[in-house]
Amino acid sequence: MRPRRSILPGFAPTLSASIAWLGVLILLPLALMIHVALGLGWRGFWTIVMQPRVLGDLRVSVESALLAAAVDTVFGVIIAWVLVRYSFPLRRVVDGLIDLPFALPTAIAGIALSALYAPRGWIGRTLAPLGVHVAYTRWGIVVALIFVGLPFVVRAVEPAIEELEVEQEEAADLLGAAAVQSFRHVILPALVPAIMTGFAMALARALGEYGSVIFIAGNKPMVSEIVPLLIVTELEQFNFEGATAIATLMLAVSFALLLLVNLLRGRLVRSDV
Amino acid sequence: MSRRHGWQRSVLIATAIVFVLLFLILPLAVVFLDALAAGLHAYAAALVEPDVRAAIELTLLIAAITVPMNLVFGILAGWCVGRFRFPGRNLLITLIDLPFSISPVIAGLILILVFGGNGLVGGFLAAHGIRVIFAVPGMVLATIFVTFPFVARELIPLAEEQGNEEEEAAAMFGASFLQILRHVSLPRLRWGLLYGVVLCNARALGEFGAVSVVSGRIPGQTNTLPLEVQTLYDGYQVQAAFAAASLLALFAVLTLMMKGALERRHRDELRALRRVRAL
Amino acid sequence: MDERSTPTWHACGRRTLLAAGAATGAMAFAGRARGAEPGTLLNASYSTTVELFRAYDPLFAAHWQKTEGRHVSLRDSHGGSGAQARAVIEGLPADVVTLALAYDIDAIATAGLIAPDWASRLPFDSSPYTSAIVFLVRKGNPRQIRDWPDLIRNDVSVVTPNPKTSGGARYNILAAWAWAMVAYQEDAAKARSYLRALLKRVPVFDPSARTATLAFTRRDLGDVLIAWESEAYLAIKEAGAASFEMVTPSLSLLAEPPVAVVDKVVDRRGSRAVAKAYLEYLYAPEAQDVVARNFFRPRDRNVATRYAAQFEPLKLVTVKGFFGGWQKAEKRFFADGGIFDQVYGHGD
Numbered sequence: 001m002r003p004r005r006s007i008l009p010g011f012a013p014t015l016s017a018s019i020a021w022l023g024v025l026i027l028l029p030l031a032l033m034i035h036v037a038l039g040l041g042w043r044g045f046w047t048i049v050m051q052p053r054v055l056g057d058l059r060v061s062v063e064s065a066l067l068a069a070a071v072d073t074v075f076g077v078i079i080a081w082v083l084v085r086y087s088f089p090l091r092r093v094v095d096g097l098i099d100l101p102f103a104l105p106t107a108i109a110g111i112a113l114s115a116l117y118a119p120r121g122w123i124g125r126t127l128a129p130l131g132v133h134v135a136y137t138r139w140g141i142v143v144a145l146i147f148v149g150l151p152f153v154v155r156a157v158e159p160a161i162e163e164l165e166v167e168q169e170e171a172a173d174l175l176g177a178a179a180v181q182s183f184r185h186v187i188l189p190a191l192v193p194a195i196m197t198g199f200a201m202a203l204a205r206a207l208g209e210y211g212s213v214i215f216i217a218g219n220k221p222m223v224s225e226i227v228p229l230l231i232v233t234e235l236e237q238f239n240f241e242g243a244t245a246i247a248t249l250m251l252a253v254s255f256a257l258l259l260l261v262n263l264l265r266g267r268l269v270r271s272d273v
Numbered sequence: 274m275s276r277r278h279g280w281q282r283s284v285l286i287a288t289a290i291v292f293v294l295l296f297l298i299l300p301l302a303v304v305f306l307d308a309l310a311a312g313l314h315a316y317a318a319a320l321v322e323p324d325v326r327a328a329i330e331l332t333l334l335i336a337a338i339t340v341p342m343n344l345v346f347g348i349l350a351g352w353c354v355g356r357f358r359f360p361g362r363n364l365l366i367t368l369i370d371l372p373f374s375i376s377p378v379i380a381g382l383i384l385i386l387v388f389g390g391n392g393l394v395g396g397f398l399a400a401h402g403i404r405v406i407f408a409v410p411g412m413v414l415a416t417i418f419v420t421f422p423f424v425a426r427e428l429i430p431l432a433e434e435q436g437n438e439e440e441e442a443a444a445m446f447g448a449s450f451l452q453i454l455r456h457v458s459l460p461r462l463r464w465g466l467l468y469g470v471v472l473c474n475a476r477a478l479g480e481f482g483a484v485s486v487v488s489g490r491i492p493g494q495t496n497t498l499p500l501e502v503q504t505l506y507d508g509y510q511v512q513a514a515f516a517a518a519s520l521l522a523l524f525a526v527l528t529l530m531m532k533g534a535l536e537r538r539h540r541d542e543l544r545a546l547r548r549v550r551a552l
Numbered sequence: 553m554d555e556r557s558t559p560t561w562h563a564c565g566r567r568t569l570l571a572a573g574a575a576t577g578a579m580a581f582a583g584r585a586r587g588a589e590p591g592t593l594l595n596a597s598y599s600t601t602v603e604l605f606r607a608y609d610p611l612f613a614a615h616w617q618k619t620e621g622r623h624v625s626l627r628d629s630h631g632g633s634g635a636q637a638r639a640v641i642e643g644l645p646a647d648v649v650t651l652a653l654a655y656d657i658d659a660i661a662t663a664g665l666i667a668p669d670w671a672s673r674l675p676f677d678s679s680p681y682t683s684a685i686v687f688l689v690r691k692g693n694p695r696q697i698r699d700w701p702d703l704i705r706n707d708v709s710v711v712t713p714n715p716k717t718s719g720g721a722r723y724n725i726l727a728a729w730a731w732a733m734v735a736y737q738e739d740a741a742k743a744r745s746y747l748r749a750l751l752k753r754v755p756v757f758d759p760s761a762r763t764a765t766l767a768f769t770r771r772d773l774g775d776v777l778i779a780w781e782s783e784a785y786l787a788i789k790e791a792g793a794a795s796f797e798m799v800t801p802s803l804s805l806l807a808e809p810p811v812a813v814v815d816k817v818v819d820r821r822g823s824r825a826v827a828k829a830y831l832e833y834l835y836a837p838e839a840q841d842v843v844a845r846n847f848f849r850p851r852d853r854n855v856a857t858r859y860a861a862q863f864e865p866l867k868l869v870t871v872k873g874f875f876g877g878w879q880k881a882e883k884r885f886f887a888d889g890g891i892f893d894q895v896y897g898h899g900d
Contacts, residue, residue, distance in 0.1 A: 006357060008440055010450030014353040021346050022368050025418060029383035030371075032393060036386060075292045082289040086282060094290065096533045097297050102472070103525040103532075104301070105479025107499040108518045111506055112300035115307055115515075119772065122303070123295075136771040147296050179281055208376025211481035211499070215506070218771065220756045228378040228482065235382065235486060236631075236759050237716050238638045244386065247379045254374065390642040399643060407644050489644050491594065491629040507766060508602050509790045 037248040040241055048245040056222025057230045058253065064138060064226070065206035068145030069153075072202045073195060076153025083154070084161040098155070101148045106211025113144055114215040138224045140216035148209050149202030156198030160191050196265035200258055207254045304522045308515035319516035324492040328501035328517070331409065335484075335497065336477040339416045343473050344466070347424025348454070351462070354425075355432025356440065366429070369422050380418045381486025384411060407489035412497065415483035420476045427469035431462055464539040468532070475528040479521060590823045592625040593830060596646035598633035598719055598809070599762035600783045604846040605650075611842060612833050616826065624826050632760035633719025640665065640814060647818050647827040650811040652719025652761075653871075654679075655878035657812045665816040679808040680834040681848040684866050685727040687799040688768065688777040688784040695775045699802050700731045703776060704749040711774035712754055713764040715886055719809075720761030722886060723871075724778040727805035729885070730869050734803055748895045769796065780807055781863070785847035806868045 037045060048054070082088075083095050101109065117124045117134040124135055134140050164187060172182040210228040218224035227250050234243035309316050319325065354365055372380065388405035389395045398405060405411040439461070443453045459466065481499040489495040492504055498521055505514035597605060609626040616624050629636070629644065633652035640646050641663045649666075651657055654677070660666050671677045689697050695708055703710050713721040728750055732743035755774065758764040761783060768777040769787050776799075777784075784798045811831045818824040833839050840852035844859040856863070875881040885891045 006437075007444045008356055008437060009444060009453070011353055011357050013450070014349040015357075015359075018346070018350045018353055018365065021349075022365070025414075025421065026368060026371055029387050032386050033379075033383045075288070078285055079289040079292065082286050086286055088286055090290075092533070094293050096529045097293060097301075099529055099532060100297050100301065100525065103475045103479075103528040105481055105499045105521050105525070107481040107502055108304060108479070108521050108525075109300060111502065111514060111518060112304045115303050116299055118770075122299070136773070143296075147300065150296065204374050208374070208379070210376060210378050211485075218756075218773070219758075219767075220773075223755075225756075228376050231376075231378050231382060232486060233714075233759060235385070236635050237714075238635075238642065240386065240389075240391075243382055247376075247382050250376065251379065258374070404643055404645070407639065407642070489629060489639070490631065491627055491644075493627045494594070507762065509786075 033244055034248060036241065036244045040245060044241075045245050045248075048242050049249045053221045053225075054227075054230065054246055054249070057225050057227050058249070060138065060141070060222070060225060061207060061227045061250075062253065062257070064141040064145055065203055068142050068206050069149055069199050069203040071142075071146050072149040072153045073199045076150055076198060076202075077157055077191070077195060079150075080154045080157040080161055084158055099151050102151050106148070106209065107215075109147055109212040110144065110215035113140075113147065113212065117143060117216060135216050136218040136224070138218075140218065141213050141224060141226060144212040144216050145206040145209060148212055149206050152201035152205060153195070153198035156201060157191060157194045160194035164190055192268050193265060196261060196268065200261040200265070203261065204254065204258055207250070207257070301522060301526075304515055304518050307512065308519040310515075311512045315512060316516050316519075319510075319513035320520070322513070324496065324504075325498075325501055325513075325517050327493045328496045328498045329520070331412075331495070332478055332497040332499075335409070335413050335416050336474055338413050339420055339477045340470060340474050342417055343421055343424050344470060346421065347428050347466075347469060348459070350425040351428030351432050352454070352458070355429040356437050369425050369429075372419050372421050377415075377419050377480065377482030378486055380483040381415055384415055384418070384483075384487050388414070406487050408495060411487040412484045412495065415487050416477050416480050419480055419483050420473045423473035423476065424466065424469035427465045427472075428462055431465040432458070435461055464535060468535050471528060471531050471535070475525065478524060590821055590826070591623060592627060593648070593823060593826055594644075594646045595626065595628045595648050595650055595830070596636045596640055596644060596814075597628055597630050597650040598636060598652040599630050599760035600720065600765070600780060600786070601650065601809075602628070602630055602762070603786060604782075604843065604848065607842045607846060608834070608839060611839060612830055615833055615836075615838075616829060620826075620829075622826075626830075630760075630762070632713065632717035634715075634722075635717040635759065645817055645821075646814050647821065647823050648811065648813050648830055650809065650831075652807070652809045653722060653878055654808070654810050655722075655882045656719055657810055658879065660812075660814065665814050666812055667815050670812040671810065673813075674811065674831060675835060676851050677808065678810040678812060678831075679851075680811060680831075681809070681840070681843045681850055683780040683782045683807040683809070683848055684804045684868060685723055685778060685801070685807065686781045686784050686804065687801060688765075688779055688787055688796055689775065689799055691793075691795050691797055693797060693799065697776050697799055699799075700728060700735070700746075703728075703778075704746065704753060708753055708776060709755055709774040710750065710753040711764050711768045711777045712757070713761050714757035714759055715892055717759045718761050718764070720764075720780055720783070720807075721757070722882075723780070723805055723807050725885065725892060726871065726875060726881060727778075727801075727803075729891075730805055730874050731801065731803040744891070744895055747891070751896045781849075782847040785862075789847075800864065800866055802867060804866045804868050805874075806870045808871070 040048070079098065083091065114135055115121050117140060119125065119128055119133070119135065121135070127134060134143055168186050169182055172186045177185075208228060210226075210232075213226055214229055217226060217229075219229060227246065231243050231246050231250070234246065350369060354362060385392065385406055387393045387395070388398065388411060390399060390406070395406065403410070405414070439457050440453050443457045448456070479499055484497055485500055485503075488497070488500060490500060490504065492501065496504055498517060502514050502517045502521070505511075505517060595605060605628045609628070613624055613626060616622060629646065631639065633656045636649070637651060637656035637659050640649060640660050649657060649660065654671060657666065657670060661668050661670060674680070687697060689695065695702070697703070697708065702708060712724045715721040715725055725747070728747060729743055732746040733740070736742035736746070756767070758767055761779060765777060765779060765783050765787055767773040769791050779787075781798070788796050788798065811834065813824065813827045813831060818827045834843070835851065837852055837855060840850040840855040844850045844855050844862070847862070849863050850856050850859070871878055871881055875884075883890065
């Protein structure tokens with residue numbers, strides 16, 4: 001695998017070192033996991049994976065992740081727009097804070113959100129009289145996932161907004177388009193690839209999230225329990241096979257979902273041209 | 274900009290600010306306020322507890338091992354992937370990004386499969402008195418796994434963007450690989466490198482899911498600071514939990530400031546990174 | 553080009569190897585250094601003894617300093633009793649185990665880490681304190697829960713941990729069974745339907761007794777928590793008597809959490825003396841006082857008399873007396889395919 005006619009040295013050693021590193025650290029463990037999962041046999045795997053609790057938790061994880069990623073997308077685009085196009089006091093602070101979910105440990109986010117939305121927390125006690133319970137319910141999961149996914153959308157969309165051709169918008173303006181029309185037909189199509197990328201990344205993160213969710217979720221099987229927690233529960237019982245089977249299922253579902261999103265993105269981009 | 278749409282502008286800005294307040298500022302605030310809820314004295318007392326101090330030390334030790342290792346890998350991967358074209362390059366990039374798409378819990382699980390008591394090499398290691406799972410080495414490996422892509426992801430697009438001209442010129446003058454790296458590439462990449470290190474470090478300090486699975490959860494021995502926070506929180510010591518959490522939150526704010534400063538000073542170089550994918 | 557890259561490859565390779573070696577060495581050192589000195593002791597305990605050992609450890613450390621003139625650093629790990637036993641078997645380097653039931657220590661003995669006669673090495677079958685199964689309800693007892701039959705009502709939600717990982721959970725289920733057998737005059741079929749109905753009222757099985765308690769107290773899960781008396785008292789103390797109250801059932805089960813030295817670990821680490829002393833001291837009057845103050849029933853008669861007001865007399869059966877011991881109970885109820893599995897069905 002030698003590149004043709006490059007005079008730069010160091011290709012072979014760096015490539016082999018990278019492959020070795022990746023192989024030992026990532027490929028080997030993953031391959032082992034799939035090997036164990038396959039070792040269960042088709043029937044064994046299916047028995048574990050088709051349990052009501054596994055399917056129910058999968059549904060909770062997927063639905064919560066989709067909803068949170070959707071919310072992140074809507075508000076993420078708004079925030080990205082505001083940050084790029086407008087100047088206002090504290091703009092820099094807001095810009096810096098967007099990355100907070102990336103810098104803050106997930107467990108800290110978890111206890112903070114749990115404290116906020118618990119019945120006695122600041123937000124929780126405001127919502128309780130309205131009959132809205134967030135902490136220890138499915139809504140808690142969604143709130144935590146919104147938190148962790150936000151920066152992905154904002155940072156994916158910002159560069160795309162920066163590169164928008166202002167002339168097109170001005171042309172639309174001149175032709176008498178209302179702001180909404182201009183947005184829908186001129187701006188949005190140009191942003192779709194970036195938005196889909198951001199959505200996909202937020203979704204990927206949301207599906208696998210653990211630390212920030214377990215404190216605020218109810219952890220009730222099939223109602224407010226996420227798949228990562230189920231895997232940990234199996235591990236705590238030293239049921240390695242169960243944990244491996246469920247983990248393999250989760251990886252498969254995640255990849256399938258992301259593939260779907262990428263395909264959709266491809267189609268939307270093409271249909272626009 | 275579009276000043277005619279005055280009220281729409283205000284609505285959008287207000288929406289953004291309210292959302293940020295609700296989802297980002299309030300959680301951050303609650304950490305500090307709950308930590309100090311019992312007064313400054315109780316706050317300080319919580320932080321000097323031996324278990325908390327041990328957790329801080331362990332967290333720093335793990336980061337001190339993880340970050341340099343990922344830095345080295347990042348430089349190596351950045352070189353071969355960022356400066357050469359070869360079949361399988363995209364596959365390699367996908368593999369490098371893989372830890373980002375895998376739940377940290379699964380990262381812990383696969384380490385147990387390899388290094389656990391009944392794992393691939395676990396039995397062999399145990400016979401020689403080396404314990405990986407339930408001990409610090411396992412936690413280091415778990416942290417390396419999840420923070421692994423950070424530096425590489427910064428350096429690859431940056432190297433691509435910068436091109437190979439200077440490196441090739443140096444090579445033509447007879448410089449060796451290490452000489453080129455030291456005197457040509459790394460100086461040019463240093464802001465991307467620093468950026469990647471800052472992100473890698475933040476994640477290494479705060480990693481929870483993967484480490485939780487492989488740690489023995491022994492307070493004072495195999496609890497990192499995030500794990501210690503959970504131990505305290507689940508042990509009727511909520512205020513102490515938030516006190517420990519506030520240290521991590523403070524560091525998070527510091528990370529954000531460093532990140533912001535780096536971005537502002539080296540906007541053009543780092544713009545290349547944003548364009549390719551988020552963060 | 554090749555002449556140039558060969559020496560640099562060697563240099564690069566050597567340096568990388570050196571770095572890798574240094575890193576591995578650092579990790580191995582970190583893995584060994586912590587907990588390698590006999591000046592430390594690791595106690596693998598179950599989930600509801602956090603406060604107990606937090607109070608006991610300094611007491612023992614002072615005692616050890618006084619009698620032996622040596623300093624010992626004490627560490628406790630907590631988790632579901634069954635889970636902790638498994639962890640020790642899988643390699644958790646505990647010098648002593650202080651678990652919820654004899655069966656879990658027996659499991660470690662079967663795995664070869666503890667001598668089979670461990671129970672006879674200390675008084676009371678190596679159980680320095682006891683507790684009993686009670687109910688914890690919300691203040692004012694809004695659901696009017698008085699006894700076991702109330703737990704299977706349709707409007708009642710019961711919190712109890714997962715018997716696969718929690719020792720406390722196994723006591724809970726055996727207590728329920730014992731009451732049912734007595735109430736239904738030894739009719740095992742009726743006892744089974746009672747148990748089945750009871751398990752249906754449980755929304756989630758937490759991995760340990762402590763997480764179940766937190767689910768009940770902090771997350772407002774369920775109407776009644778089946779827990780040890782010690783845990784119930786502690787929850788009331790922590791959350792305030794304004795939030796919860798304890799209800800004692802008409803028939804309860806004596807919980808006898810045992811302790812043992814992990815022979816294989818102490819022989820490897822050379823910590824047998826301090827480990828043995830750590831457990832023996834639990835029976836000393838000062839320690840029994842700490843035990844009672846943390847709501848466990850002390851074995852020491854004098855201390856028990858002092859705290860009589862705290863521990864009301866309960867109608868109790870024991871695992872040995874009613875079930876023929878833990879080996880039999882475990883096999884009958886909690887082994888794969890046992891009564892729990894039959895009654896609850898597959899999955900958790």
